[in-house]
Amino acid sequence: MPEQNHPKISLLDVTFRYADETEALRKITLDIAPNQVYVLFGPSRSGKSTLLRLLNRLSDLTEGAQVSGRIALNGQDIFSPAVRVAALRRRVSMVFAIPTPLPGSIRENLTYGLRMAGATDPLMLEERIQQSLVQAALWDEVKDRLDHSAMALSGGQQQRLCIARSLALQPEVLLLDNPTSGLDPLSTATVEDSLYELKRSYTIIMVPHSVQQAGRVADRAAFMLDGELIEEGPRDRIFINPTHERTESYVTGRFG
Amino acid sequence: MNVTTADDTTSTGQAGPLTGTTDRGTWREFFVEHAIKAAGISMIAIVGLIFFFLLREGLPTLGEVPLGALLGTRWYPIEELYGLIPLVIGSLLVTAGSVLIAVPLGLTTAIYLSEIAPQWQRDILKPLIEVLAGIPSIVLGFLGWVALAPLIQSLGAPTGLTAFTGSLVLAYMALPTIISISEDALYAVPKEYRDGALAIGATQWQAIRMVVLRAASPGLVTAVMLGIGRAIGETMAVMMVTGNAANMPAFGPAILFEPVRTMTATIAAEMGEVSQGSVHYHTLFLIGILLFIITFAINSLAGRLIGGQEQRRKRGQI
Numbered sequence: 133m134p135e136q137n138h139p140k141i142s143l144l145d146v147t148f149r150y151a152d153e154t155e156a157l158r159k160i161t162l163d164i165a166p167n168q169v170y171v172l173f174g175p176s177r178s179g180k181s182t183l184l185r186l187l188n189r190l191s192d193l194t195e196g197a198q199v200s201g202r203i204a205l206n207g208q209d210i211f212s213p214a215v216r217v218a219a220l221r222r223r224v225s226m227v228f229a230i231p232t233p234l235p236g237s238i239r240e241n242l243t244y245g246l247r248m249a250g251a252t253d254p255l256m257l258e259e260r261i262q263q264s265l266v267q268a269a270l271w272d273e274v275k276d277r278l279d280h281s282a283m284a285l286s287g288g289q290q291q292r293l294c295i296a297r298s299l300a301l302q303p304e305v306l307l308l309d310n311p312t313s314g315l316d317p318l319s320t321a322t323v324e325d326s327l328y329e330l331k332r333s334y335t336i337i338m339v340p341h342s343v344q345q346a347g348r349v350a351d352r353a354a355f356m357l358d359g360e361l362i363e364e365g366p367r368d369r370i371f372i373n374p375t376h377e378r379t380e381s382y383v384t385g386r387f388g
Numbered sequence: 389m390n391v392t393t394a395d396d397t398t399s400t401g402q403a404g405p406l407t408g409t410t411d412r413g414t415w416r417e418f419f420v421e422h423a424i425k426a427a428g429i430s431m432i433a434i435v436g437l438i439f440f441f442l443l444r445e446g447l448p449t450l451g452e453v454p455l456g457a458l459l460g461t462r463w464y465p466i467e468e469l470y471g472l473i474p475l476v477i478g479s480l481l482v483t484a485g486s487v488l489i490a491v492p493l494g495l496t497t498a499i500y501l502s503e504i505a506p507q508w509q510r511d512i513l514k515p516l517i518e519v520l521a522g523i524p525s526i527v528l529g530f531l532g533w534v535a536l537a538p539l540i541q542s543l544g545a546p547t548g549l550t551a552f553t554g555s556l557v558l559a560y561m562a563l564p565t566i567i568s569i570s571e572d573a574l575y576a577v578p579k580e581y582r583d584g585a586l587a588i589g590a591t592q593w594q595a596i597r598m599v600v601l602r603a604a605s606p607g608l609v610t611a612v613m614l615g616i617g618r619a620i621g622e623t624m625a626v627m628m629v630t631g632n633a634a635n636m637p638a639f640g641p642a643i644l645f646e647p648v649r650t651m652t653a654t655i656a657a658e659m660g661e662v663s664q665g666s667v668h669y670h671t672l673f674l675i676g677i678l679l680f681i682i683t684f685a686i687n688s689l690a691g692r693l694i695g696g697q698e699q700r701r702k703r704g705q706i
Contacts, residue, residue, distance in 0.1 A: 190587060195507070222589035232584035235603045244598060245588035297588055 139163035140335045144202045151196025156182045169336045173346040174356035180339045188224040225298035229310040231290035233282035241282045245301045268296035269326045288319025308338040355379045446673030463634040465668045478648035485555025486619045494566030502574035521564035529625030532557040545645040549631035552644040562615035573607020606694040613690035627653035
């Protein structure tokens with residue numbers, strides 16, 4: 133496949149300013165290859181989540197904010213006027229820190245995205261429901277109660293439901309913003325395990341819960357500090373042998 | 389039981405025994421608790437007394453006027469004709485008209501305010517709506533009479549004082565209630581729902597329609613019901629602009645453009661002239677009972693709709 137050689141997502145000189153001119157991201161340049169888990173880590177307020185929200189243009193919702201630089205998905209500029217934002221978000225789908233089951237049943241939650249995209253074929257919808265639940269490691273727990281409220285699920289199940297909801301759209305890129313923040317260790321392990329399966333079919337960009345989690349799940353990692361990209365590279369180099377002093381102090385826990 | 393003495397009540401918490409009623413605040417506690425209880429019970433008693441009084445003054449009608457006559461279509465108390473149907477239809481027409489106008493307008497305004505309008509528009513519109521809610525109804529009636537009625541007459545109605553004029557004025561009065569309560573309900577929908585919907589490719593309208601409106605639906609139902617309640621109970625403004633004719637409206641396409649008289653307006657207009665204890669007097673109270681029953685029905689319907697929804701949510705069925 134030719135795409136293997138090209139980055140899935142590439143950022144060039146990306147700067148993000150709020151309405152009050154404070155810069156949340158400064159001159160970020162970064163390539164993210166397909167079919168891997170790419171981790172953005174750093175202390176809070178370093179711009180990781182802002183960067184994640186830029187990639188599917190949820191940043192559009194921030195009133196008065198400005199973006200400069202270029203972000204490309206498969207080489208195509210996502211800020212070009214020809215891009216339909218809803219379509220972009222179906223291909224670059226996001227899961228948030230807090231589980232956000234939508235009002236309605238488990239089944240409805242999974243089909244929201246597809247129905248909004250205009251899908252009506254019940255067979256296809258059923259198939260996607262099962263497929264995405266299996267991928268998110270939730271199928272066995274909910275297969276007998278698909279018509280029950282999504283609110284009745286436990287926190288860990290809700291979060292995996294949100295992952296499944298994104299997967300049902302068969303996106304290319306999955307953005308995970310601290311997806312295990314509210315979860316117990318067991319559910320966290322389940323979610324982390326499912327990432328190994330998921331990266332076969334998807335490109336995963338994730339803001340982790342902790343440095344430890346970053347070290348467990350990452351193929352590549354980028355260390356961010358105060359809106360700047362300090363350094364990025366393969367997991368082992370970043371976590372065992374970082375180039376920058378600040379990266380080293382952070383991964384060894386001297387600040388954070 | 390220990391008896392509290394003056395010495396006991398002055399002892400400090402640290403040195404005092406753990407048992408017994410020696411706490412400094414015991415009497416105050418007792419007093420406040422019972423004062424609150426008394427206030428609560430008096431509210432129940434007041435509602436009970438109102439209902440009792442209404443029944444006592446209104447129910448004799450049922451013995452004085454045959455039921456068939458009450459269900460008649462002519463309201464001429466002077467000729468001892470007490471047909472309530474034109475009044476009920478008048479109220480229903482005006483209320484239904486106002487609901488048809490106010491609910492879509494109110495809900496869309498609330499959606500615009502909470503979901504679409506930029507901050508500066510919200511900052512202007514929200515206080516304006518609060519001001520609308522504060523305009524006395526008589527002023528609105530006056531405006532309707534001076535401005536609205538001539539306009540409607542110029543559209544070709546035989547008179548400008550019609551059920552539709554009343555509906556417009558009432559819709560205007562119900563709007564602030566509907567808007568601010570439904571705006572609150574929409575505002576209370578967690579931001580995560582919107583983001584969650586947008587993050588899986590919803591357009592803004594899809595996110596509103598499929599997620600936000602659904603999550604806010606109990607509050608929206610309350611808003612509509614309170615709006616209807618406001619409309620059906622309103623008296624003065626309606627009395628001024630509906631033409632005040634207790635006739636049976638002729639059913640047809642122009643039914644909204646005929647003068648009517650509502651139940652509330654009838655009570656207000658005639659109460660001052662009846663002799664206490666007469667058949668006419670009792671019948672006016674019977675109208676009051678009817679109004680009471682209608683608003684009670686609307687309120688409990690709203691309660692059921694909301695309660696049922698919450699229960700199903702708790703049981704995990706939505």
